Amino acid sequence: MPKCTIDGKEVEFKPGENLITVAKRAGVDIPVFCYHPGLTVVAQCRMCYVEVEKMPKLQTACSTNAAEGMVVKTNSENVKKGRAGTMEFLLLNHPLDCPICDKSGECDLQDNSYGHGSAYMRHSEERRTYVDVDMGPVIEKNMNRCIHCTRCIRFGDEIAGIREMVAVKRGNNVDITTIDGEALKTEYAGNYADICPTGSLTLRDFRFRKRAWMLKKTASICEGCSKGCNIELQHEGNVVYRTIPRENLEVNKYWMCDEGRFNYHYTQDETRVLEPRWNNEKTSWEDSILAVKTALEGKKVLFLVGTDLTLEEMSAIREFTGLYYPGSVLQHFGTPGIETSAQDQPADKILKMTSKTSNLRGAEKLGIVPHNPRVDHDFSAAVVFTGGRAVLPELGHAIQVGVGVFLDKDHQTAKYQHILPGLAYTEKDGTIINHQGKEQKLKRAILPRGRSKSTAEILMLLANKKTKVGVA
Amino acid sequence: MSVEANTPVTKLFEPHFWKDSNRKLEYYLDKMDGYKMAKKVLTEMTPDQVIDEVKKANLRGRGGAGFPMGMKWSFIPKVDKPKYLVINADESEPGTCKDRQIIRYTPHALIEGIIIGSHAIGCKHSYIYIRGEYAREAKLLQEAIDEAYAKGYLGQNILGTQNTLDITIHRGAGAYICGEETGLLNSLEGKRGEPRVKPPFPAVSGAFACPTAVNNVESVATVPFVMRMGGDNFAKLGKIDKSGGTRLISLSGHVNKPGVYEIGAGSMTLRQIIEDLGGGVWKGRKLKAVVPGGSSAPVLSADEIDVVYDVEPLQKVGTMMGSAAIMVCDDTTDMVKLLLRVTKFYAHESCGQCTPCREGCQWMESILHRIVHHPHDGKAKPSDIDMLTDIAGNIGGKTLCALGDAAAGPVISFIKKFRPEFEAYVRGDVKERVRHA
Numbered sequence: 020m021p022k023c024t025i026d027g028k029e030v031e032f033k034p035g036e037n038l039i040t041v042a043k044r045a046g047v048d049i050p051v052f053c054y055h056p057g058l059t060v061v062a063q064c065r066m067c068y069v070e071v072e073k074m075p076k077l078q079t080a081c082s083t084n085a086a087e088g089m090v091v092k093t094n095s096e097n098v099k100k101g102r103a104g105t106m107e108f109l110l111l112n113h114p115l116d117c118p119i120c121d122k123s124g125e126c127d128l129q130d131n132s133y134g135h136g137s138a139y140m141r142h143s144e145e146r147r148t149y150v151d152v153d154m155g156p157v158i159e160k161n162m163n164r165c166i167h168c169t170r171c172i173r174f175g176d177e178i179a180g181i182r183e184m185v186a187v188k189r190g191n192n193v194d195i196t197t198i199d200g201e202a203l204k205t206e207y208a209g210n211y212a213d214i215c216p217t218g219s220l221t222l223r224d225f226r227f228r229k230r231a232w233m234l235k236k237t238a239s240i241c242e243g244c245s246k247g248c249n250i251e252l253q254h255e256g257n258v259v260y261r262t263i264p265r266e267n268l269e270v271n272k273y274w275m276c277d278e279g280r281f282n283y284h285y286t287q288d289e290t291r292v293l294e295p296r297w298n299n300e301k302t303s304w305e306d307s308i309l310a311v312k313t314a315l316e317g318k319k320v321l322f323l324v325g326t327d328l329t330l331e332e333m334s335a336i337r338e339f340t341g342l343y344y345p346g347s348v349l350q351h352f353g354t355p356g357i358e359t360s361a362q363d364q365p366a367d368k369i370l371k372m373t374s375k376t377s378n379l380r381g382a383e384k385l386g387i388v389p390h391n392p393r394v395d396h397d398f399s400a401a402v403v404f405t406g407g408r409a410v411l412p413e414l415g416h417a418i419q420v421g422v423g424v425f426l427d428k429d430h431q432t433a434k435y436q437h438i439l440p441g442l443a444y445t446e447k448d449g450t451i452i453n454h455q456g457k458e459q460k461l462k463r464a465i466l467p468r469g470r471s472k473s474t475a476e477i478l479m480l481l482a483n484k485k486t487k488v489g490v491a
Numbered sequence: 492m493s494v495e496a497n498t499p500v501t502k503l504f505e506p507h508f509w510k511d512s513n514r515k516l517e518y519y520l521d522k523m524d525g526y527k528m529a530k531k532v533l534t535e536m537t538p539d540q541v542i543d544e545v546k547k548a549n550l551r552g553r554g555g556a557g558f559p560m561g562m563k564w565s566f567i568p569k570v571d572k573p574k575y576l577v578i579n580a581d582e583s584e585p586g587t588c589k590d591r592q593i594i595r596y597t598p599h600a601l602i603e604g605i606i607i608g609s610h611a612i613g614c615k616h617s618y619i620y621i622r623g624e625y626a627r628e629a630k631l632l633q634e635a636i637d638e639a640y641a642k643g644y645l646g647q648n649i650l651g652t653q654n655t656l657d658i659t660i661h662r663g664a665g666a667y668i669c670g671e672e673t674g675l676l677n678s679l680e681g682k683r684g685e686p687r688v689k690p691p692f693p694a695v696s697g698a699f700a701c702p703t704a705v706n707n708v709e710s711v712a713t714v715p716f717v718m719r720m721g722g723d724n725f726a727k728l729g730k731i732d733k734s735g736g737t738r739l740i741s742l743s744g745h746v747n748k749p750g751v752y753e754i755g756a757g758s759m760t761l762r763q764i765i766e767d768l769g770g771g772v773w774k775g776r777k778l779k780a781v782v783p784g785g786s787s788a789p790v791l792s793a794d795e796i797d798v799v800y801d802v803e804p805l806q807k808v809g810t811m812m813g814s815a816a817i818m819v820c821d822d823t824t825d826m827v828k829l830l831l832r833v834t835k836f837y838a839h840e841s842c843g844q845c846t847p848c849r850e851g852c853q854w855m856e857s858i859l860h861r862i863v864h865h866p867h868d869g870k871a872k873p874s875d876i877d878m879l880t881d882i883a884g885n886i887g888g889k890t891l892c893a894l895g896d897a898a899a900g901p902v903i904s905f906i907k908k909f910r911p912e913f914e915a916y917v918r919g920d921v922k923e924r925v926r927h928a
């Protein structure tokens with residue numbers, strides 16, 4: 020591999036890699052604003068200056084590819100002066116309202132200002148101000164904070180496949196806005212807030228709910244569809260506040276869809292069933308378990324597992340049914356119309372898949388067959404396991420036991436004689452297999468809520484011979 | 492060095508200026524040997540032979556950077572993709588009005604140049620990007636193009652050969668930045684007139700992502716003369732190394748005879764141009780300053796004008812030839828106000844995509860505005876002067892395109908050379924302010 024030298028360190032590089040990437044490998048962070056590894060390079064912000072031997076001018080590292088024998092300095096006096104100049108320019112018209120800005124604490128402008136700017140201001144002219152447009156439900160715009168990096172424009176153009184963010188006017192008056200001031204249309208709008216290096220585009224869903232630095236972060240996987248976008252769940256005090264995408268070049272690159280991003284809300288819905296229920300009355304776990312066991316005794320049972328469950332959960336259920344309900348039927352359900360992974364197709368040109376559950380491939384791997392509502396099954400009791408995302412099947416009048424995540428507002432709960440509350444994807448560890456066949460790990464971000472229990476524990480209770488029927 | 496006595500031709504364009512009928516095809520055919528070279532090139536010469544001739548001619552780009560034309564054409568890769576010759580008729584650098592002369596009076600030289608250049612780089616469709624304000628010129632040019640189509644010099648099987656060449660005029664909407672070649676290409680493609688990050692250079696990925704040469708009107712209109720005279724003879728019109736042929740100079744400001752003049756490249760000093768061609772400073776006044784290459788060129792003071800007027804000598808004295816537009820300032824010129832005006836232009840014309848230019852140019856304008864319009868109320872401070880220089884230093888050489896340099900150069904040079912005027916302003920010494928320098 021060819022080599023170049025960055026701040027005295029020799030580094031190998033692949034031809035075509037830019038100096039930002041190569042420097043990072045050498046442990047050198049070059050400050051950037053407009054550069055984003057998932058977007059085209061425009062070299063507009065002029066923050067990433069470096070000095071390249073034999074080149075008289077400072078070069079922008081984002082638009083300079085490493086070359087054999089290239090000698091780069093990222094911290095010379097010249098570079099520092101250049102960066103400080105850019106920082107000063109960027110802050111001339113910036114409101115500096117960090118205390119009331121939602122980006123504060125995770126803001127590139129703030130970080131780079133501390134790192135490379137000056138504590139003093141020479142500017143005494145009046146600041147430029149803009150009128151903001153209403154960008155719709157996902158994103159809040161605050162144009163005064165914008166540094167015109169055009170990441171948002173490029174995201175729309177290049178990733179979301181929709182030209183909705185644009186630059187209008189020119190020079191000092193450039194306004195970064197939507198075409199004709201319309202609301203954003205993309206179903207991937209949340210990414211605008213992620214990539215905006217300032218508080219100019221913030222997530223309405225998250226604004227003012229928590230300061231960024233108070234959040235704890237757990238790397239996990241989105242359960243919104245079979246894509247399995249890599250995410251970070253951000254939470255505090257056992258409450259999830261936000262989901263952001265995590266880089267995985269083989270799966271979701273740097274992005275996620277809004278459906279997946281805001282999916283976590285149902286797990287914290289106030290109508291979520293968090294205590295065992297028996298005929299729509301709250302009850303104790305002991306009573307519930309006994310009642311369920313009684314109800315199932317001697318019956319031909321249909322066990323249904325949602326393809327929103329983890330591999331571990333499905334396999335425990337399979338083992339359980341084989342051991343304790345031999346002769347029963349075990350099937351999976353999830354997205355109506357998408358019963359096999361062969362039917363699961365890209366739902367758009369970006370990320371979304373048609374299977375709206377995460378683990379269809381997992382169910383198939385375990386040999387579980389799809390539930391076919393059109394075929395009459397000869398059963399007198401049904402137990403439905405769900406993570407909360409799978410679309411619950413219509414089961415007629417058989418005794419229904421629900422295990423997992425149920426919401427009263429979905430108007431399904433009343434149909435279940437028994438509900439045993441389980442864990443949502445934010446509350447458990449486990450493995451899911453995405454549409455590509457890639458095994459990925461869910462990580463527990465927060466503790467179980469209410470009196471809900473893990474699938475494994477519920478199965479254990481149901482299997483326990485000591486729990487006798489009729490004992491209160 | 493003086494022009495050799497036996498050189499028959501010393502001016503290529505100027506003799507044909509100022510008469511409307513000269514723009515007609517018959518004139519070009521009768522009086523200027525028109526389209527013979529196009530025919531010869533298409534039938535007898537390979538592209539490489541054309542490029543070699545242009546290289547021998549030492550023909551430098553007339554758009555501003557003075558880049559050797561032959562070299563630029565030789566960069567166009569021989570790949571299986573459409574290739575474009577795009578003519579830069581944006582002529583927006585303040586003070587520049589030479590391309591307008593060519594379009595008005597010798598448009599067929601441009602068209603023949605396009606035919607020859609297109610052969611050299613393999614172009615089948617050439618675009619002329621003309622500034623929006625040149626409405627009349629766009630019309631005249633279209634008339635000339637129509638004449639050429641009618642005669643079969645353009646279109647299919649041009650000049651009786653197998654070659655195809657179309658020319659389309661694209662009118663700009665009035666942005667200076669669309670004269671920068673990549674801003675021009677974006678505008679041509681219907682995008683915002685914003686310069687592109689380079690590399691890739693237009694030679695590799697230009698118009699519609701295909702190999703493209705962007706050339707100034709004068710550069711291309713000169714090519715038929717190169718072919719007529721032969722590269723070597725053409726080169727000899729230039730009186731200095733590396734610059735062949737003649738240069739059209741737009742002389743304006745406080746001279747007795749402003750106008751567009753043609754000189755052998757490097758054949759005169761700046762003083763000779765002002766005195767011999769321009770008839771000296773007007774109204775019997777004294778010279779104070781000269782902006783030698785369009786408003787972006789760093790200013791020269793009165794004692795710096797004994798410099799040969801060409802690319803390298805001007806570079807040596809810290810300025811540039813640019814678009815060869817000379818602006819002369821007499822001793823009543825208020826250099827602070829002039830700098831405000833120039834700075835305002837660049838701030839207004841900044842496309843706004845890169846930080847130092849978008850923010851810095853406006854800031855410099857605001858400071859200069861304070862200095863000029865608030866000399867008495869303490870809003871302008873002595874420290875503003877050095878701050879301006881420092882800000883300009885943070886813009887120059889640091890922007891995505893050369894507009895940043897164009898904005899920074901005047902600020903740095905005006906303050907360096909006429910500092911007492913700036914100091915008088917910030918002192919509130921209005922009577923004194925012009926006398927200095």
Ligand SMILES: Cc1cc2nc3c(=O)[nH]c(=O)nc-3n(C[C@H](O)[C@H](O)[C@H](O)COP(=O)(O)O)c2cc1C
Nearest residue numbers: 552553554579581582583670671672706707710893
């Ligand atoms: C801000 C800016 C404005 C420019 N404006 C013009 C122009 O109006 N006309 C022009 O021919 N070149 C202009 N140029 C130079 C072009 O970028 C380019 O170098 C030129 O068209 C190349 O032609 P040439 O090689 O024939 O000189 C400008 C450059 C900059 C940076």
Ligand code: SF4
Nearest residue numbers: 165166168169171215
């Ligand atoms: S809104 Fe944000 S992402 Fe868009 S240009 Fe402004 S700072 Fe950049």
Ligand code: SF4
Nearest residue numbers: 241243244248276279
């Ligand atoms: S595409 Fe699928 S996995 Fe990715 S964020 Fe959206 S719903 Fe989640």
Ligand code: SF4
Nearest residue numbers: 842843845848890892
């Ligand atoms: S230097 Fe000015 S005109 Fe050129 S790209 Fe930057 S902002 Fe646009």
Ligand code: FES
Nearest residue numbers: 062064065067081
């Ligand atoms: S990150 Fe390189 S110029 Fe913006």
